[in-house]
Amino acid sequence: MGLVGESGCGKSTLGRMMLRLLEPTEGKVYLDRVDLMALGLGELQRTRSKMQIIFQHPESALNPRMKIYESIMEPMQIQQVYNSRREERKKAYELIDLVGLNKEHLNRYPHELSGGQIQRAVLARILSLKPCFIVADEPTSMLDVSVQAQVLNLLKDIQKMFNIAYLFISHDLEVVCWMSDRTAIMYKGDIVEIGPSKTVYDNPRHPYTRMLVKAFSQLGQENKYGTMLKDDYKKGTVPDHASGCSFYSRCPQASMGCEKKPELRHIKEGHFVACHEIKDEQFRGTYEEDILRRAADFRPFLERYLDEYLEEAVKND
Ligand SMILES: Nc1ncnc2c1ncn2[C@@H]1O[C@H](COP(=O)(O)OP(=O)(O)O)[C@@H](O)[C@H]1O
Ligand code: SF4
Ligand SMILES: [Mg+2]
Numbered sequence: 230m231g232l233v234g235e236s237g238c239g240k241s242t243l244g245r246m247m248l249r250l251l252e253p254t255e256g257k258v259y260l261d262r263v264d265l266m267a268l269g270l271g272e273l274q275r276t277r278s279k280m281q282i283i284f285q286h287p288e289s290a291l292n293p294r295m296k297i298y299e300s301i302m303e304p305m306q307i308q309q310v311y312n313s314r315r316e317e318r319k320k321a322y323e324l325i326d327l328v329g330l331n332k333e334h335l336n337r338y339p340h341e342l343s344g345g346q347i348q349r350a351v352l353a354r355i356l357s358l359k360p361c362f363i364v365a366d367e368p369t370s371m372l373d374v375s376v377q378a379q380v381l382n383l384l385k386d387i388q389k390m391f392n393i394a395y396l397f398i399s400h401d402l403e404v405v406c407w408m409s410d411r412t413a414i415m416y417k418g419d420i421v422e423i424g425p426s427k428t429v430y431d432n433p434r435h436p437y438t439r440m441l442v443k444a445f446s447q448l449g450q451e452n453k454y455g456t457m458l459k460d461d462y463k464k465g466t467v468p469d470h471a472s473g474c475s476f477y478s479r480c481p482q483a484s485m486g487c488e489k490k491p492e493l494r495h496i497k498e499g500h501f502v503a504c505h506e507i508k509d510e511q512f513r514g515t516y517e518e519d520i521l522r523r524a525a526d527f528r529p530f531l532e533r534y535l536d537e538y539l540e541e542a543v544k545n546d
Contacts, residue, residue, distance in 0.1 A: 231409030231426060232398045233441070239418040240398045241285075244364040247396065248280045249273060260362065278308045281355040285367040287347040290354075291339045297350045298335035301325065305357045317357075324353040329383060345376035352387065364396045369404075381408060392529055402441050406430040411499070414438045417475040420493060424500030434502045436480050474505070482506045 232240050245251040247258055249265050258265045260280060268276060284290050291300050298321060305317045325335055328349040339347055348368060355363065365384060369377040385408065388395060397408045405412055406426040413423040414435065422435040433439045473488040474480070480487065484505070491503045 230394070230396050231405030231412040232396060232415060233400065233402050233405045233412060234415030235400055238415050240400075240415055241366050242418075243415070244282065244366050244396055244398055247364060248277065248282055250282070275308075278304070278310065278358040279360050280362045280364070281358065281360040282364040282366060283348070283351055283355065283368045285370055287344060287351050287368075287371070288339055290351045291347060293339050295338070296335065297325075297330075297337055297339070297342070300339075300350065301335070301354045301357055304354060308358055310358055320357055321353070324356050325350075327356070327387075328353045329379075343376070344372045345380055348372065348380050349383065352383070356387065356391070359391075360393060362394045362396075364398065366398045367400070368397075370399065370401075384408070392533060402430065402445055414441070419475045419503065421476065421503045422501065423493065424496075425498065428498070428500050434496065434500070434507055435476075435504050436482050436506070437476050440479075474503075 232243065234240050242251060246253045249258065249268075253266075260276060263276065265273065265276065291297070292303075295303070301321045301324065302317055305311055305320065311317045311320060321335070322332065325332065330346060330349050330353070334342065334346065334350065339350075342350065368384065369380050372380060381404065384395070384397075387393065395409075397405060399405045399408075402412075406429065409426050411424065412426040412429045413420050414429065414437065415421070416437050422429060422433065422438045429438060430442060433442045472490060474483070474491050477483050477487050482504075486505050489505070491505045493501045493503045494507070495501050496507065
């Protein structure tokens with residue numbers, strides 16, 4: 230799942246809340262049907278090993294006084310995911326190779342590595358805990374353009390290899406659509422559109438998403454995206470309606486009815502939009518069709534769940 234929105238709209242806040250690194254004022258977060266808000270500290274810590282986060286600033290994720298080897302070993306030792314020190318060491322060597330570093334990097338300190346190498350080491354540290362869900366919060370935005378694609382490809386390969394769910398956060402719509410099966414667009418803390426990435430990118434329906442796609446396709450160059458949004462901000466003269474549509478002050482299609490907050494509504498095949506201007510007659514496809522399509526998406530998860538269940542059953546026998 231990709232999450233796009235301009236700086237300050239609340240993407241990182243949402244990502245952190247999903248891991249309960251921040252306490253939400255309302256709402257619930259479930260991981261594999263477990264309500265994270267209901268967990269005590271001990272249970273939360275155990276569950277946390279399944280959920281990991283990659284931050285925008287890779288250097289902040291590693292202790293500058295620890296060698297890479299120690300940083301990779303540390304979470305395994307705390308969470309006791311492996312039976313012996315030998316297994317932990319073996320895993321550390323395996324992972325460092327998997328993320329494209331070599332043994333020699335294990336003996337270095339973070340400041341002796343490049344940004345891309347640090348992000349790889351962070352990935353090795355995270356993977357040692359066998360997570361099923363990773364929040365990747367703008368993981369490549371601080372890296373050189375030439376390194377960005379390598380790290381994104383690595384993230385994709387790792388996802389395929391371990392079947393991990395990602396929430397991939399970025400302000401770059403193109404990168405998110407390329408990385409994600411589904412994409413959500415956030416504006417001032419609200420999800421205004423969500424759907425299959427190709428649909429959201431090729432056939433955006435929310436006025437804000439349309440604006441984003443247009444900015445990318447017309448300008449298509451770094452920074453111009455930011456410039457365009459800043460200029461656009463200045464044009465907004467109508468004050469925001471706290472209770473109405475969050476995009477009201479900038480929306481070219483706004484009308485009186487938009488003072489009421491629009492809900493996310495299903496259009497077709499898992500595509501949802503929060504906008505009053507999308508009229509009901511434009512809503513096609515049934516909800517049942519959407520459920521069936523999404524059931525197919527859940528198949529890998531169900532298969533894994535079944536494997537674990539059977540393993541457990543055999544153990545208990
Ligand atoms: N739903 C929300 N309600 C109130 N404040 C929010 C909400 N989401 C984010 N913020 C505030 O907005 C600021 C920027 O949010 P952040 O999550 O860092 O945005 P982004 O990652 O999209 O740049 C933070 O100070 C955060 O506390
Ligand atoms: S609800 Fe109204 S203000 Fe909001 S995006 Fe749709 S048309 Fe624009
Ligand atoms: Mg952020």
